[in-house]
Amino acid sequence: MNPMTFHAPQATADALRHLGNASAAVIAGGTNLVDLMKEGVMRPTTLVDINSLPLDAIAPTAQGGLLLGATARNADTAYHPLVRTRYPLLSAAILAGASPQIRNMATDGGNLLQRTRCHYFYDTAVPCNKREPGSGCSAIGGLTRQHAILGASEHCIATHPSDMCVALAALGAVVHASSAQGERRIDFADFHRLPGASPERDNTLLPGELITAIELPPGAQYAAHSAYLKFRDRASYAFALVSVAAALDIGPDGVVRAARVALGSVAHKPWRVPAAETLLVGQRPDSALFDACAALLLAGARGQGQNDFKIPMARRAVVRALEQAAAGTIDNMHAPDTKESL
Numbered sequence: 001m002n003p004m005t006f007h008a009p010q011a012t013a014d015a016l017r018h019l020g021n022a023s024a025a026v027i028a029g030g031t032n033l034v035d036l037m038k039e040g041v042m043r044p045t046t047l048v049d050i051n052s053l054p055l056d057a058i059a060p061t062a063q064g065g066l067l068l069g070a071t072a073r074n075a076d077t078a079y080h081p082l083v084r085t086r087y088p089l090l091s092a093a094i095l096a097g098a099s100p101q102i103r104n105m106a107t108d109g110g111n112l113l114q115r116t117r118c119h120y121f122y123d124t125a126v127p128c129n130k131r132e133p134g135s136g137c138s139a140i141g142g143l144t145r146q147h148a149i150l151g152a153s154e155h156c157i158a159t160h161p162s163d164m165c166v167a168l169a170a171l172g173a174v175v176h177a178s179s180a181q182g183e184r185r186i187d188f189a190d191f192h193r194l195p196g197a198s199p200e201r202d203n204t205l206l207p208g209e210l211i212t213a214i215e216l217p218p219g220a221q222y223a224a225h226s227a228y229l230k231f232r233d234r235a236s237y238a239f240a241l242v243s244v245a246a247a248l249d250i251g252p253d254g255v256v257r258a259a260r261v262a263l264g265s266v267a268h269k270p271w272r273v274p275a276a277e278t279l280l281v282g283q284r285p286d287s288a289l290f291d292a293c294a295a296l297l298l299a300g301a302r303g304q305g306q307n308d309f310k311i312p313m314a315r316r317a318v319v320r321a322l323e324q325a326a327a328g329t330i331d332n333m334h335a336p337d338t339k340e341s342l
Contacts, residue, residue, distance in 0.1 A: 002037075008049040012212070015053060016180050019208045021046045026210065028071050029105040031098070032114050040124050041115075041131055055109075055212055058082070064218035070109030070211045074164065075100070077108055087219050088329045089226035089247050093167035096230045099237045109211035111164045112175065112191065116202050116268050118147060118158040129155045130199045137199075144304035146239065149311055151267035156199030157304060159265045160192060161239050166264035167228060168214065169272050170245035176213040177205060185215075192269030199268070222247035222260065227324040229317055230264075240265040242314045244321035248285065256280045261297060261322065266314055273297045285326040287319060294318035 009015040018024055025044035027033055028051055036042040056071040058080050066082055077083055078094035094103065115121065120128050120138040127136035139147055139157050147157045165188075173188040192203050205211070226247040232238040243264035249257040259280040263271040276296040283289050294315045301311045 002043050002045070004045050004047055006047045006049065008052055010052050012053055012055075012178060012210070015048055015050055016178060016208065016210060018046060018048045019210060020180065022207060024048055026050055026113075028107040028110050029073070030110075031102050031106045032110065036115065036122075039122055041122060050210070061215065064220075066216040068108045068214040068216065070213055071107045074098075074103040074106045074108065074111060078103065086223055087167075087171065087216060088223055089228055089245055090164070090167045090171065090216070092226075092228040093163045093243075093245060096228060096240075096243070097163035108164070108214055111162055112168075112211060112214070113203070113205075114160070114162050116158045116160045116192075116195075116199075119143060121158060130158060130195075133198070133200045140304070144306045146241070146265075147304055147307050148267050149301045149303050149307060149314070150263075150271050150298070151194040151269070152302075153195045153197065153199070155197055156195035156268065158195070158199070159267060160202075160269050161265070162270075163228070163230060163240065163243060163264065165192070166243050166262050166270045167245045168216075169270035170247055170260040170262035171219055171222075172217055172260070174215040174217070175211060176215060177209045178212050179206060179209040181208075183212075188270075189272065195268050202268075219247075221249040221258065224329060225250050225325045225327075226329050227321045229321045229324070231313060231317060242266060242310055242317050244314075244317045245270075246318070246321040246325040248280070248322070248325050250285070250326065254284055256283055256285060259293075261293065261318060263297060263314060263318070266301070266310060271297070273299075280322075285322070287323060290319040290322040291315070293322065 007018045024046035026048050055069045057069045058072050059067050061067050074094050078091045084091050118139050120126050121130050126138040129137050148159050175186040175191050228245050230240045230243040232240050245262045247260040251257050259277040276293045279293050
């Protein structure tokens with residue numbers, strides 16, 4: 001075990017002071033970080049436990065949206081009455097991820113900070129630019145079935161693993177972050193990064209910054225027509241091959257007034273193309289229109305051989321998700337109404 005110092009601050013200011021250490025890591029639920037530490041992928045010398053900070057509230061905003069505290073547990077968020085009624089897309093996405101035990105521990109802020117991963121990232125015996133910048137990408141030319149078809153680079157072709165983040169991208173969430181220098185808001189579209197030449201950087205958080213909350217804009221207009229679909233190798237506890245978050249605002253005349261579509265497990269970040277959504281506005285929903293949206297969303301997609309199937313799969317998934325959203329809210333997990341417990 002690596003030697004490290006451990007802090008459990010009671011105030012945010014104290015947590016930020018400890019995060020000034022360049023090799024510090026934040027721990028809350030620990031569902032990703034602990035695994036990475038066990039595998040020797042991450043070796044923080046300072047661990048800052050933020051569970052005692054007052055960051056777990058879920059509350060409406062004055063603008064009609066919702067504020068999710070960074071340490072609110074995924075299960076609490078998925079089953080919260082305001083999330084289920086106003087943002088059923090988010091509830092469905094969270095319940096499609098991991099297992100009940102993990103959702104009871106994992107936090108909303110931590111979900112955003114999951115490392116964009118592949119098998120080679122976890123294997124310290126092989127080169128990985130994400131783990132050791134400049135060492136090379138073992139995935140390119142290797143086993144690529146799970147890997148990116150959009151936004152990849154010659155340095156990394158890994159995909160982002162989160163289900164929750166796909167829904168947050170579609171809903172246009174905003175990340176609240178704090179540091180010793182002050183607070184700032186980060187549009188969700190700008191929070192996660194594409195790999196480029198620096199795949200070791202998953203997101204745009206600055207050194208010493210801490211996620212304090214995730215803000216959802218008003219979303220009741222999408223509640224009646226949303227769907228989250230996840231295609232994977234087994235029915236539970238598996239990362240997606242392709243996932244889709246789709247939400248439509250359909251007027252009384254049956255015409256689309258606004259649309260949101262995001263793809264997961266196809267890139268280093270949740271994939272959203274505003275022009276593809278604009279294509280739907282002012283139109284009556286139909287399969288041909290949805291296919292045109294899917295084609296625009298997947299423009300430039302390129303496989304690595306073993307994952308070429310993800311391109312037609314993603315196109316069909318977008319059409320299916322939009323068809324189900326148009327028909328009415330669909331939760332493909334058939335989640336029970338009862339609170340999860342260990």
